[in-house]
Each structure stands twice: as structure tokens, then as C-alpha cells.
Amino acid sequence: MTASISTRSTHIGIAAASIPSVSVNRRVARGTLKPLISTQGSVMPPRDTSRRLSPQVLSQDTDALNGFNTVEGYSTQRKEATPEALRRAHQVMLTQQQSETEKLALFRAASDAARLAEWEFHNTILTMKEVVRGQFGVDSNEAQAVGLKKKSERKRPTRPKAATAS
Template identity: 45%
Template sequence: MTDTTRRLAPKRIAQDIQALNSLRAIANYAPMRPEASSQTLQQAYQAMRQSQQDEVVMEATFKATRDRARAAEWEFHNAVLAMKQSVVGQFGPNSDEIQAIGYTRATMRKRSSRKKSLATGEDLSQ
């Protein structure tokens, strides 16, 4: 059974279009199946072309919308960073206000402990 959920390869579509165009050269074509009639084939071809054109337009619209959303996200992020810097500048690094915006108060940070340096010349392989 054919998987109709995947797209057809452009090569296959080009072959189908070539077959449709070649059908015009057959003067006495009279199919028994209604879905194989020249008129039905022409309508299906036009519907495919219109859908492909709509897809291109919608894809361009989607890309433009995605770019606008990305720019708006960065604008918002930069505004939040500016707000956080303003809060630190206005209230100081040890205030309740900076804790409210997600920063750690200066007095609550762990101080880094210094590691004792080894005397030069000691052998560490023992």
C-alpha cells in the first residue's frame, strides 16, 4: 500500500506533469474510469498547482511571522535585563527587591574558598 502521508518527490511530480502534457497528443483517448478523464486530470493538476502556490505564500508568511516573534522575544528579554539592572542600581545588591526578581542577594552567596596551593617541587604521583 502506498504511504500518502509523505510528499511525492519533485521528480515524480515532473514525470506526472510530462505524462499529462503528452496525453494531449493522444487524439482518441477515452478512459473507462471517470477519475482518469482529461477534464478530471486537468482539474487535479490545477488544484495541485494552486495548493503549491498557497503553500509558498503561507510558508513565506510563516517565516516572516517567526522572525517578528523572534525579534519581539529578544526585545522583551533585553527590556527585562534592563529592568533587573535598574533594580540592582536602585535598591542595591543585598535588597529584598533583587531577590524578588530572581537574583541572589549578595549576603546569601557562598564565598569561594581558596584552595591551598601545593609547594613547588612536590611530587603528586605518590
């Protein structure tokens, strides 16, 4: 029985004993390359399900499903590969994508509303500071209480000393 070994970057469809790549053999021997063994004995590549599939891959998968719908006489013992399971997985994917799109739209709307509320709050604070400055004066304790600096506490500008020629 021959097993096909897959690394993350290359796919080798030959017998495991006749692999010319020494680095793959070393990684398998060291245990740093850990291929997944399926129930049929063939070696499957590890899958990173934390990243999104590209639209190109999803389009190819949809095309494959549409082509599969024309196949007659297909039967399998694997429950995850039955025609019903394929259609159900496709429908679940479409439903979840629609839900994601709706939630993204709601998120963007909520984000815009929060941003506008932040600006409205900031502008009202600036207006309040102007009113306090006008009502109590620029050198008052009230102006200092709302975060303004008293005029008397400002550092006076100094002229730079002229450089003396030697």
C-alpha cells in the first residue's frame, strides 16, 4: 500500500519510501512535520481553519458542487460526502455568509452612530469650555476646573539670545 504525503507547501503523490526530498524525511523523522492520517490510511495535509478561504477557492468548490449535481450513480459510505451532506454544507455556508454580511452592515451602522455621537459630545465640551471662559474669565478657577489653563500660569515667551561673534 502506498501513501501519498503532503507537506504544507508541496503535494507529493508518490510512495513514502521513495521520496527524494531529504528535508521532508528529516522533518517526519524528527516529528516536526506531523501529517494527519485519514481512516483510509492515506496521509492528509494539516488544515488551518483559522484563516478564511479565498473567494477563488470557494468559487471552485461551488463549481464542483454544480458539476457534481450532473453526476449520476454516485454512492459513498462516507456520511460527510453524501449528496445530502454536500447540499446541506453548501446551504449552511450560504446562510452563514448572509448572516455575516447582515451583521457587518449593522456593525458599520453602529460604528458610524458611535463616531457621530463621539464628535457631538466633543463639540459640546468645546462649547462648554468657551462659555466658561466667557462667563468666568480666562484666569478663573472655574476655567481651570474644566481643563483650561489659567492665563496667569502660561509661560511668557522669551526671545532667543543673540549669538555673540568671537
